[in-house]
Amino acid sequence: xxxxxxxxxxxxxxxxxxxxxxxxxxxxxxxxxxxxxxxxxxxxxxxxxxxxxxxxxxxxxxxxxxxxxxxxxxxxxxxxxxxxxxxxxxxxxxxxxxxxxxxxxxxxxxxxxxxxxxxxxxxxxxxxxxxxxxxxxxxxxxxxxxxxxxxxxxxxxxxxxxxxxxxxxxxxxxxxxxxxxxxxxxxxxxxxxxxxxxxxxxxxxxxxxxxxxxxxxxxxxxxxxxxxxxxxxxxxxxxxxxxxxxxxxxxxxxxxxxxxxxxxxxxxxxxxxxxxxxxxxxxxxxxxxxxxxxxxxxxxxxxxxxxxxxxxxxxxxxxxxxxxxxxxxxxxxxxxxxxxxxxxxxxxxxxxxxxxxxxxxxxxxxxxxxxxxxxxxxxx
Amino acid sequence: xxxxxxxxxxxxxxxxxxxxxxxxxxxxxxxxxxxxxxxxxxxxxxxxxxxxxxxxxxxxxxxxxxxxxxxxxxxxxxxxxxxxxxxxxxxxxxxxxxxxxxxxxxxxxxxxxxxxxxxxxxxxxxxxxxxxxxxxxxxxxxxxxxxxxxxxxxxxxxxxxxxxxxxxxxxxxxxxxxxxxxxxxxxxxxxxxxxxxxxxxxxxxxxxxxxxxxxxxxxxxxxxxxxxxxxxxxxxxxxxxxxxxxxxxxxxxxxxxxxxxxxxxxxxxxxxxxxxxxxxxxxxxxxxxxxxxxxxxxxxxxxxxxxxxxxxxxxxxxxxxxxxxxxxxxxxxxxxxxxxxxxxxxxxxxxxxxxxxxxxxxxxxxxxxxxxxxxxxxxxxxxx
Numbered sequence: 028x029x030x031x032x033x034x035x036x037x038x039x040x041x042x043x044x045x046x047x048x049x050x051x052x053x054x055x056x057x058x059x060x061x062x063x064x065x066x067x068x069x070x071x072x073x074x075x076x077x078x079x080x081x082x083x084x085x086x087x088x089x090x091x092x093x094x095x096x097x098x099x100x101x102x103x104x105x106x107x108x109x110x111x112x113x114x115x116x117x118x119x120x121x122x123x124x125x126x127x128x129x130x131x132x133x134x135x136x137x138x139x140x141x142x143x144x145x146x147x148x149x150x151x152x153x154x155x156x157x158x159x160x161x162x163x164x165x166x167x168x169x170x171x172x173x174x175x176x177x178x179x180x181x182x183x184x185x186x187x188x189x190x191x192x193x194x195x196x197x198x199x200x201x202x203x204x205x206x207x208x209x210x211x212x213x214x215x216x217x218x219x220x221x222x223x224x225x226x227x228x229x230x231x232x233x234x235x236x237x238x239x240x241x242x243x244x245x246x247x248x249x250x251x252x253x254x255x256x257x258x259x260x261x262x263x264x265x266x267x268x269x270x271x272x273x274x275x276x277x278x279x280x281x282x283x284x285x286x287x288x289x290x291x292x293x294x295x296x297x298x299x300x301x302x303x304x305x306x307x308x309x310x311x312x313x314x315x316x317x318x319x320x321x322x323x324x325x326x327x328x329x330x331x332x333x334x335x336x337x338x339x340x341x342x343x344x345x346x347x348x349x350x351x352x353x354x355x356x357x358x359x360x361x362x363x364x365x366x367x368x369x370x371x372x373x374x375x376x377x378x379x380x381x382x383x384x385x386x387x388x389x390x391x392x393x394x395x396x397x398x399x400x401x402x403x404x405x406x407x
Numbered sequence: 408x409x410x411x412x413x414x415x416x417x418x419x420x421x422x423x424x425x426x427x428x429x430x431x432x433x434x435x436x437x438x439x440x441x442x443x444x445x446x447x448x449x450x451x452x453x454x455x456x457x458x459x460x461x462x463x464x465x466x467x468x469x470x471x472x473x474x475x476x477x478x479x480x481x482x483x484x485x486x487x488x489x490x491x492x493x494x495x496x497x498x499x500x501x502x503x504x505x506x507x508x509x510x511x512x513x514x515x516x517x518x519x520x521x522x523x524x525x526x527x528x529x530x531x532x533x534x535x536x537x538x539x540x541x542x543x544x545x546x547x548x549x550x551x552x553x554x555x556x557x558x559x560x561x562x563x564x565x566x567x568x569x570x571x572x573x574x575x576x577x578x579x580x581x582x583x584x585x586x587x588x589x590x591x592x593x594x595x596x597x598x599x600x601x602x603x604x605x606x607x608x609x610x611x612x613x614x615x616x617x618x619x620x621x622x623x624x625x626x627x628x629x630x631x632x633x634x635x636x637x638x639x640x641x642x643x644x645x646x647x648x649x650x651x652x653x654x655x656x657x658x659x660x661x662x663x664x665x666x667x668x669x670x671x672x673x674x675x676x677x678x679x680x681x682x683x684x685x686x687x688x689x690x691x692x693x694x695x696x697x698x699x700x701x702x703x704x705x706x707x708x709x710x711x712x713x714x715x716x717x718x719x720x721x722x723x724x725x726x727x728x729x730x731x732x733x734x735x736x737x738x739x740x741x742x743x744x745x746x747x748x749x750x751x752x753x754x755x756x757x758x759x760x761x762x763x764x765x766x767x768x769x770x771x772x773x774x775x776x777x778x779x780x781x782x783x784x785x786x787x788x789x790x791x
Contacts (some may be wrong), residue, residue: 028416028474029409030712036408094408289786310776311785316786317706317727326706328410335411345698396696398687404697405670405684 030324032094039080039095043102046075055107057235059378064189065233068110069117072103073144075348080116081123086138093268093330097275100242101323104279105286106222106375108382109233111279116185116274117141120265121148122392124194124210128253128261137212141192146215149183149190150269151239152262158183159395161196162205162259166241168197174249175199176212177219177241183389188222191215194265195241197256208258210251219244230381267340268333269390270347273336274326277347277386281319284379288312291365303363311364314355322350341403348396351386358383411709416475418534418537419460419777423482426455427490435487438614438761444568445614448490453523457483461498462505467518470600473714475647477707484660485667488764489614492658493526495653496565496615502528502646503573503591505630512753516571516593522638527567530560530594530620531643537562538777540575541586542641545622547576552629554592556600556622560770566618570596574622578632589639593631600625611763648722649714651772655707655728658736658768662703665736665743665761666696672747683746696739703732723757723785730778733768 032040050071058065072078080096082088096118104111125133140146157164166179177197193213200207205387213220223238253261273345289312292303301307325346332339362369362376369376387393412420438445452458460476462468470476476498476525483491504512515786519525536542545558558578572594579588594601604619634642670693673684683689697772710728713721740762744751751758769775 028412028708028712030709031716032408071505168543187587285786293787303787306470306780309787310779311783312786313730313779316723316782317731320709320724320727321702321706321731324709325702327408331408331410333474343700345701349702374762397691400697401684401690404666404693405690406675 032098035091036095036098039091040098040102042075043077043099045128046072046077047102047106051103051110052106055110055375056378058107058109059230060232060372062068062232064235065107065113066189066199068107069113070144072114078117078144081118082126082138082142085307086126086134086140086142092334093271094327094334097271097326097330100272101279101326102274104276105283107233108276108280108379108385109231111276112185112231112234112385113147115269115276116150116193117148117190119272120150120269121186121190121192121194123268124150124252124261126211126264128210128257130361133252137192145189146191147186147189148192148194149184149186150265151184151193151195153181153183155180155182158394161262162208164198164208164399165201166194166197167201167259168198168199168209168211168246170248175246175248175251177211177213177244177246181234181239184239185236185389187235188225189235190200193220193239193292194252195239196262197241199255205259206256207261209255210252210258210261211246212252213244213246215388217244217246227271229384230378262299266390267343270343271326271330273386273390274322274329274343274346274350275322277350277383278319278323278326278352280383280386281315281322281350281357283377284358285312285315285319286386287375288315288361288364308364310361315360318353318357322346322353325349341400344391344396344399344403347390348393348400351383351393354383355380356387412474412478413472415472416478419470419475420478420482422455423457423479424485426451426457427483427486430595431483431490432486435490435624435757436754436760438487438489439611440754444616448487449493449526449728451521452490452493455668458497458523459521460494461501462476462517462521466513467521472551473711474708475650477652477711480653480656481660481663481707485546485664488657488661489612491657492564492612492615494555495618495650496529496569497523497527498653499646499650500529500565500569500571500573502649503529503633503642505592506645506649507591507638507642512593512631512633517712520571526565526568528565529646530561530563530572530573530574532562532565534559534561538774540643541589542584543575543577545576546626547578547590549578549582551627554629554632556592556594556625556627558744559604560620562607563618563620564615564771566592567606567616572596572620572684573622573633575643578636579638586629586640587637589643590636591633591639591642592627593633594622594625594627598627609758610766612767644722647772648725651725651729652707652710652714654768654772655703655710655725655732658729658732658765659700659703659707661761661765661768662696662700662732662736662739665740665758666693666700668756668761669693669696669743669746674749689746692742696722697741697743699735703728704736706731710741720785723782726778726781726785728775729772730775730782733765733775736765736768737762739761
């Protein structure tokens, strides 16, 4: 056991922290308040090579590990969870399935543009009636000669409308559950794909989340990812490492909230002294710090298991559950330290609370994480 | 970044686990019921070099790695926290010598402790000074080549069975209340003036004797002073920074033992015509217990790794591990009793003992309230 970051991981942290502090921090409030999709930040991240972090060097990426990926997402999320989820979805669930399950031809055709950020990626599994129960999705894929025809709809798709590449799960055997689920890579400009207007949300305002409609959408058979019926397994594997990203996002949100709470507590004077001198504030700071630290270690543990080729489904689910519940608690406590000011949208505390809530819901609700964990703990 | 245990750590883990499953687990309920120190387990641990784990080979030990000690403590605590304290106090009591002892002191005192021929204890707390350790009243006044110690200590784990006890006392002549006039001394139980008072009756860890110690004109050679005069308080705090991961490891193992028990029971228990594991109410309790344990394990191992890598902020990482793992042990053992229902409340099952044992981990080696102060100070100072 040696928990020191490698030189490479330290380098990613330096690069990502610099990017987050110089580029993301000044833009964070406007992205949220003006509901702007931060394409500029996505472009800057790609110039730094961060969007191709998990893509092998042979296909134009940086070929780095999941610990580095988690570090990147955390650093961005300290200031803007909206920006973090955009790059997270692109890097992990939007791109990684092609790295893991794509043929050489598919990797050559898709990965270089995803790695260099010319194309932004999205992942489409959830449907209006298939959320936690993802295996019972209704979108169909019917083989017709050298292509498939997709019909149906998807909902809650991050980067919808902004992405140029969608990994879409559809069934080739309607009514068969997981057995018929098949994965496809669908181009954003496919004429059979329509994107609904972005939803108005509680938080994550800079991230576009919308519905997708497939109406006789023709997808070349060569863009089928994996075999027919392999889609559910691909989706679950994608979500396992996607959860590392969401955990990292939650850690960043909580760390940012803690940093601000500490700075405020040291500045704010009441009863003739900084409120940091009061034990009730000290206790809050201590509990927040412990949760953030534990969540980060859990996230890095899941990531390093993934990198070592060890099973990590349980560890990723635990990290996701713990980190996102912690982010909710820590952002609320940090707001409380700010008192009335925390409730104002002039400070980032309220925004972090709004953003943190999403983390408990997406990439598998925390209730689904508990189902996964209980299954693992009870041994199937 | 490597979270995997190395070969030494894996071997120790497997050896301690197998040994405890076979020899300690069947004794745990008896040890609790009798409230007697388990000399047989002490002999077993000595024979298998488990008591040698805190010590480096140079002084007769087998490891010296904080992570290895954590792993061993965790394995013992899955079955019997009282037994884990034999190793825990051997480490705690020897830490002042390992951290501040001269080479001669180390050569004299550490090998018999590593071998398990002698037992160690750590005497800091007094009736009037617990969290406020700097307020201690025990005095050690210098007379030529000796110090004469007068006073008393309380809550001393293994105090009645220990041979070598590190005692903290005020060593200045005027007895002012500064933390800068506290010194540490190696005291041996056969020194005249050393007396063991009553053994406490406790909620849990009943086989681990908790003693009052009295010092009446106890003369200690000046050569038994650890470090410089007046540096005892700093040493006491450093010792606790190094030992708290051990309490975290106890709590972690205890929680793991409780979760394992709850899972085994839940799988067998049928109500409403099916296993209670099929109810989400039970599944989610188990998932939350497991997740809290995972978080506690991450913090605990990381605190050991920080010691092994000699990082500067081990006071914070150790306090974080201790507070989180012990709070987790309390919650998880309480939930384990709950999952076993009425059976969990009976002495026939180990769940209630685990819950009683868990409580102490939130209190000793610095209450969790003190841990939060340590962490908050560290966090609020970081940006100075």
